Amino acid sequence: MASLTEFSLAETIAVLTRTPATLNALLRGLPDVWVHGNEGKDTWNAFDILGHLICGERTDWMPRVRIVLESGEAQTFDPFDRFAQEKESQGKSLEQLLDDFEALRAKNVAALEALNLRPEDLERRGKHPELGVVTLSELLATWAVHDLTHVHQLSRVMAHQYRDAVGPWKVYLGVLRCSGHSAP
């Protein structure tokens, strides 16, 4: 399987461990325009994106890893509530969300490492409510690429705030032509 030859647990963990520090460096202390600006009605700002990543740490990734290892295809994953952060993030500051994400991710990566997964474990199967049969390696690869899709979205949402300010340079700045395929 192409997906298995390309996947590496160590490479995946290398991305997962870096995302909290990346978002911290990018977002902590930023002026409001960058944190609260979105791309229009029913789109996410930096605060929403961070809340969504936190919900994933709490309810999605490691719980699904455990379901695969404990029940395989016999227990379908719970659907991921992509709007849970609207309630979860209420009343919190961006700084609190950055701290929460860092702590949760560190705990989850430690739990993943403690599983000491063997190559054959990575081929174990689970059942996604919409996608059907998936493997553990696909779940872990998706966790890392999900981080990247939201870094991608975040840079686009931030750039959007200056779509007029750049004047004629707009034509050279690809991020301003991104059509939001990574929107929630």
Add this chain to the structure above:
Amino acid sequence: MASLTEFSLAETIAVLTRTPATLNALLRGLPDVWVHGNEGKDTWNAFDILGHLICGERTDWMPRVRIVLESGEAQTFDPFDRFAQEKESQGKSLEQLLDDFEALRAKNVAALEALNLRPEDLERRGKHPELGVVTLSELLATWAVHDLTHVHQLSRVMAHQYRDAVGPWKVYLGVLRCSGHSAP
């Protein structure tokens, strides 16, 4: 002008100062697959993108700011060589490039702050070799959005390495459907 009401020098500097730390958190020590993988023939990897950002610090942004302030529209900007990094980065490690970018950006932001630009300075005009008349605020906004366009590209190039590894989740991960509008 809409572009002037939306532009803020302090907001722009807030982004410019954070990009080196963001790239450092994301890239330093990452396994080779993420640093040297690209999107195919004649596309950039993380190493190339960082080299390109360094060239911009050396030859593009602050030199153009000075041309606007000193000569206005009388002196057309030099074209930006988007492939200069192929020579400039030769023999360097990713860690050296991260250090170089951090040092150059810090020096350039300090130089920008030392200009003590007034609101009326931000409306001063320069001449771009292809785009024609541009303002100083547009140049500075573009500097920040150029950072974001390469964060956007970088997250896409990294995600591309796991396009098969994610299996059926591919359909949910927007970054894997990004068509490369922010490619060089």
